[in-house]
Amino acid sequence: EDKVVQSPLSLVVHEGDTVTLNCSYEVTNFRSLLWYKQEKKAPTFLFMLTSSGIEKKSGRLSSILDKKELFSILNITATQTGDSAIYLCAPYSGGYQKVTFGIGTKLQVIP
Amino acid sequence: NAGVTQTPKFRVLKTGQSMTLLCAQDMNHEYMYWYRQDPGMGLRLIHYSVGEGTTAKGEVPDGYNVSRLKKQNFLLGLESAAPSQTSVYFCASSSPEGASYGYTFGSGTRLTVV
Numbered sequence A: 001e002d003k004v005v006q007s008p009l010s011l012v013v014h015e016g017d018t019v020t021l022n023c024s025y026e027v028t029n030f031r032s033l034l035w036y037k038q039e040k041k042a043p044t045f046l047f048m049l050t051s052s053g054i055e056k057k058s059g060r061l062s063s064i065l066d067k068k069e070l071f072s073i074l075n076i077t078a079t080q081t082g083d084s085a086i087y088l089c090a091p092y093s094g095g096y097q098k099v100t101f102g103i104g105t106k107l108q109v110i111p
Numbered sequence B: 001n002a003g004v005t006q007t008p009k010f011r012v013l014k015t016g017q018s019m020t021l022l023c024a025q026d027m028n029h030e031y032m033y034w035y036r037q038d039p040g041m042g043l044r045l046i047h048y049s050v051g052e053g054t055t056a057k058g059e060v061p062d063g064y065n066v067s068r069l070k071k072q073n074f075l076l077g078l079e080s081a082a083p084s085q086t087s088v089y090f091c092a093s094s095s096p097e098g099a100s101y102g103y104t105f106g107s108g109t110r111l112t113v114v
Helices: none
Strands: A003-007 A010-014 A019-026 A030-038 A044-049 A055-058 A061-066 A071-076 A085-093 A105-110 B004-007 B010-013 B019-025 B031-038 B042-051 B054-057 B065-067 B073-078 B087-094 B109-113
Touching: A003 A085, A010 A019, A019 A030, A019 A085, A019 A105, A030 A071, A044 A055, A044 A061, A044 A071, A071 A085, B004 B087, B019 B031, B019 B087, B019 B109, B031 B073, B042 B065, B042 B073, B073 B087
Parallel strands: A010 A105, B010 B109
Antiparallel strands: A003 A019, A019 A071, A030 A044, A030 A085, A055 A061, A061 A071, A085 A105, B004 B019, B019 B073, B031 B042, B031 B087, B042 B054, B065 B073, B087 B109
16 A cells, blocks of 8 residues: 655644655655645646655755655745745656555644 | 526525526537635535546535536436535536646526525
8 A cells, every 4th residue: 555654744833934844655656746835725736756866946945856766855944925835845656557545744833 | 799608697496396506608619617715625526527427426426416518518416405505606618728828717606405
Protein backbone atom coordinates (compact mmCIF):
# COMPACT_ATOMS: atom_id res chain seq x y z
CA GLU A 1 0.00 0.00 0.00
CA ASP A 2 1.30 3.41 -0.96
CA LYS A 3 2.12 5.76 1.92
CA VAL A 4 2.72 9.46 2.18
CA VAL A 5 3.55 11.17 5.48
CA GLN A 6 3.75 14.92 5.78
CA SER A 7 5.03 16.92 8.72
CA PRO A 8 4.25 19.05 10.52
CA LEU A 9 0.48 18.77 10.16
CA SER A 10 0.06 22.44 10.95
CA LEU A 11 2.28 25.43 11.36
CA VAL A 12 1.74 29.06 12.40
CA VAL A 13 4.46 31.58 11.52
CA HIS A 14 4.87 35.33 11.24
CA GLU A 15 5.30 37.15 7.97
CA GLY A 16 8.93 37.09 6.88
CA ASP A 17 9.71 33.73 8.50
CA THR A 18 11.15 30.81 6.55
CA VAL A 19 9.36 27.45 6.72
CA THR A 20 10.29 23.91 5.76
CA LEU A 21 7.62 21.35 5.03
CA ASN A 22 8.50 17.66 4.98
CA CYS A 23 7.22 14.73 2.99
CA SER A 24 8.24 11.07 3.13
CA TYR A 25 6.77 8.48 0.81
CA GLU A 26 6.63 4.83 -0.14
CA VAL A 27 5.04 4.09 -3.50
CA THR A 28 5.48 1.45 -6.14
CA ASN A 29 6.78 2.43 -9.57
CA PHE A 30 7.65 5.95 -8.46
CA ARG A 31 7.81 8.39 -11.35
CA SER A 32 7.68 11.87 -9.87
CA LEU A 33 6.77 13.86 -6.80
CA LEU A 34 4.30 16.70 -6.96
CA TRP A 35 3.65 19.58 -4.60
CA TYR A 36 0.29 21.32 -4.55
CA LYS A 37 -1.08 24.37 -2.78
CA GLN A 38 -4.69 24.27 -1.67
CA GLU A 39 -6.43 27.38 -0.50
CA LYS A 40 -10.21 27.40 -0.24
CA LYS A 41 -10.97 25.27 -3.24
CA ALA A 42 -9.11 22.89 -5.53
CA PRO A 43 -5.40 22.11 -5.27
CA THR A 44 -3.17 24.03 -7.62
CA PHE A 45 0.09 22.65 -8.97
CA LEU A 46 3.40 24.01 -7.63
CA PHE A 47 6.27 21.68 -8.53
CA MET A 48 7.08 18.40 -10.16
CA LEU A 49 10.36 16.66 -9.28
CA THR A 50 11.74 13.52 -10.83
CA SER A 51 15.43 13.42 -10.01
CA SER A 52 17.22 13.37 -6.70
CA GLY A 53 19.06 16.45 -5.56
CA ILE A 54 17.37 18.68 -8.09
CA GLU A 55 16.16 21.82 -6.45
CA LYS A 56 13.22 23.47 -8.08
CA LYS A 57 12.73 27.14 -7.47
CA SER A 58 9.85 29.47 -8.14
CA GLY A 59 10.28 32.80 -6.50
CA ARG A 60 10.31 32.25 -2.74
CA LEU A 61 9.43 28.57 -3.01
CA SER A 62 11.92 25.78 -3.55
CA SER A 63 11.83 22.01 -3.27
CA ILE A 64 14.30 19.15 -3.13
CA LEU A 65 13.78 15.46 -3.76
CA ASP A 66 15.86 12.62 -2.29
CA LYS A 67 14.91 9.41 -4.11
CA LYS A 68 17.31 7.30 -2.07
CA GLU A 69 15.85 8.30 1.28
CA LEU A 70 12.34 8.73 -0.17
CA PHE A 71 11.58 12.23 0.99
CA SER A 72 11.07 15.73 -0.26
CA ILE A 73 11.04 19.13 1.36
CA LEU A 74 9.31 22.34 0.39
CA ASN A 75 10.88 25.59 1.55
CA ILE A 76 9.15 28.93 1.61
CA THR A 77 11.26 31.98 2.40
CA ALA A 78 10.06 35.45 3.42
CA THR A 79 6.55 34.11 3.99
CA GLN A 80 3.53 36.30 3.23
CA THR A 81 -0.08 36.04 4.37
CA GLY A 82 -0.94 34.85 0.86
CA ASP A 83 1.12 31.73 1.51
CA SER A 84 -1.48 30.60 4.05
CA ALA A 85 -2.83 27.34 2.65
CA ILE A 86 -2.63 23.58 2.88
CA TYR A 87 0.42 22.19 1.09
CA LEU A 88 0.01 18.72 -0.34
CA CYS A 89 2.77 16.29 -1.24
CA ALA A 90 1.82 13.75 -3.88
CA PRO A 91 4.04 11.03 -5.33
CA TYR A 92 3.01 9.83 -8.77
CA SER A 93 3.00 6.10 -9.44
CA GLY A 94 3.33 5.46 -13.14
CA GLY A 95 2.25 1.86 -12.88
CA TYR A 96 -1.26 2.80 -11.85
CA GLN A 97 -1.39 6.20 -13.53
CA LYS A 98 -2.39 7.76 -10.25
CA VAL A 99 -1.26 10.16 -7.60
CA THR A 100 -1.34 9.45 -3.86
CA PHE A 101 -1.86 12.53 -1.75
CA GLY A 102 -0.56 13.20 1.73
CA ILE A 103 -2.86 14.70 4.36
CA GLY A 104 -1.10 18.01 3.91
CA THR A 105 0.55 20.66 6.05
CA LYS A 106 -1.69 23.55 7.02
CA LEU A 107 0.37 26.72 7.02
CA GLN A 108 -0.94 29.92 8.58
CA VAL A 109 1.08 33.10 8.14
CA ILE A 110 0.09 35.91 10.48
CA PRO A 111 0.99 39.57 9.98
CA ASN B 1 -10.84 28.30 -20.67
CA ALA B 2 -13.25 26.15 -18.69
CA GLY B 3 -10.80 23.35 -17.79
CA VAL B 4 -12.58 20.94 -15.43
CA THR B 5 -16.15 21.78 -14.44
CA GLN B 6 -18.03 20.05 -11.65
CA THR B 7 -21.74 20.22 -11.03
CA PRO B 8 -23.37 20.76 -8.64
CA LYS B 9 -21.16 22.82 -6.33
CA PHE B 10 -23.24 22.09 -3.23
CA ARG B 11 -25.84 19.50 -2.35
CA VAL B 12 -27.66 18.25 0.70
CA LEU B 13 -29.09 14.73 0.54
CA LYS B 14 -31.15 12.67 2.90
CA THR B 15 -29.87 9.23 3.86
CA GLY B 16 -30.89 6.72 1.22
CA GLN B 17 -31.32 9.21 -1.61
CA SER B 18 -29.36 8.89 -4.81
CA MET B 19 -27.53 11.46 -6.89
CA THR B 20 -25.00 11.87 -9.67
CA LEU B 21 -22.07 14.25 -9.71
CA LEU B 22 -20.98 15.39 -13.14
CA CYS B 23 -17.43 16.19 -14.19
CA ALA B 24 -16.74 17.67 -17.61
CA GLN B 25 -13.36 18.59 -19.11
CA ASP B 26 -12.63 20.38 -22.35
CA MET B 27 -8.91 19.63 -22.60
CA ASN B 28 -9.25 16.32 -24.45
CA HIS B 29 -7.65 14.50 -21.52
CA GLU B 30 -7.61 10.71 -21.52
CA TYR B 31 -7.39 10.27 -17.75
CA MET B 32 -10.05 11.34 -15.27
CA TYR B 33 -10.30 10.83 -11.52
CA TRP B 34 -12.71 11.25 -8.63
CA TYR B 35 -11.32 12.06 -5.18
CA ARG B 36 -12.95 12.77 -1.87
CA GLN B 37 -11.38 15.00 0.73
CA ASP B 38 -12.12 14.72 4.43
CA PRO B 39 -10.51 16.48 7.40
CA GLY B 40 -7.47 14.55 8.60
CA MET B 41 -7.70 12.09 5.70
CA GLY B 42 -6.40 14.03 2.76
CA LEU B 43 -7.49 13.38 -0.81
CA ARG B 44 -8.47 9.77 -1.41
CA LEU B 45 -9.04 8.23 -4.81
CA ILE B 46 -12.54 6.80 -5.34
CA HIS B 47 -12.51 5.70 -8.98
CA TYR B 48 -10.57 6.62 -12.06
CA SER B 49 -10.65 6.16 -15.81
CA VAL B 50 -7.82 5.90 -18.32
CA GLY B 51 -10.06 6.27 -21.34
CA GLU B 52 -13.57 6.39 -22.70
CA GLY B 53 -15.53 3.32 -21.68
CA THR B 54 -13.03 2.22 -19.02
CA THR B 55 -13.16 2.65 -15.25
CA ALA B 56 -11.21 1.28 -12.32
CA LYS B 57 -11.51 1.25 -8.55
CA GLY B 58 -9.37 3.46 -6.41
CA GLU B 59 -8.69 3.44 -2.70
CA VAL B 60 -12.25 3.98 -1.41
CA PRO B 61 -14.74 2.78 -4.08
CA ASP B 62 -17.47 1.27 -1.88
CA GLY B 63 -20.84 3.00 -2.16
CA TYR B 64 -19.96 4.71 -5.43
CA ASN B 65 -20.30 3.90 -9.10
CA VAL B 66 -18.87 5.69 -12.12
CA SER B 67 -19.32 5.85 -15.86
CA ARG B 68 -17.21 7.28 -18.68
CA LEU B 69 -19.49 7.05 -21.73
CA LYS B 70 -17.93 10.09 -23.35
CA LYS B 71 -14.29 11.09 -23.19
CA GLN B 72 -15.07 14.52 -21.80
CA ASN B 73 -17.42 13.39 -19.02
CA PHE B 74 -16.90 11.33 -15.89
CA LEU B 75 -19.94 10.70 -13.69
CA LEU B 76 -19.89 9.69 -10.04
CA GLY B 77 -23.03 8.11 -8.66
CA LEU B 78 -24.24 7.50 -5.14
CA GLU B 79 -27.03 4.93 -5.23
CA SER B 80 -28.02 5.15 -1.56
CA ALA B 81 -26.33 8.01 0.22
CA ALA B 82 -25.00 7.55 3.75
CA PRO B 83 -23.80 10.15 6.28
CA SER B 84 -20.28 8.70 5.88
CA GLN B 85 -20.32 10.04 2.34
CA THR B 86 -20.49 13.62 3.56
CA SER B 87 -17.35 15.09 2.02
CA VAL B 88 -15.90 17.41 -0.58
CA TYR B 89 -15.57 15.68 -3.93
CA PHE B 90 -12.97 16.68 -6.50
CA CYS B 91 -12.73 15.62 -10.09
CA ALA B 92 -9.42 15.82 -11.92
CA SER B 93 -8.09 15.08 -15.37
CA SER B 94 -4.77 14.70 -17.14
CA SER B 95 -3.27 13.55 -20.40
CA PRO B 96 -1.22 10.32 -20.29
CA GLU B 97 1.94 12.31 -20.92
CA GLY B 98 1.01 14.94 -18.40
CA ALA B 99 -0.15 12.67 -15.60
CA SER B 100 3.26 12.75 -13.95
CA TYR B 101 3.12 16.53 -14.11
CA GLY B 102 -0.03 16.69 -12.06
CA TYR B 103 -3.71 16.98 -12.61
CA THR B 104 -6.13 19.74 -13.43
CA PHE B 105 -8.75 19.84 -10.71
CA GLY B 106 -12.33 20.98 -10.71
CA SER B 107 -13.51 23.39 -8.03
CA GLY B 108 -15.16 20.68 -5.96
CA THR B 109 -18.63 19.60 -4.83
CA ARG B 110 -19.53 19.88 -1.17
CA LEU B 111 -21.97 17.10 -0.32
CA THR B 112 -23.77 16.76 3.00
CA VAL B 113 -25.81 13.66 3.78
CA VAL B 114 -28.22 14.05 6.69
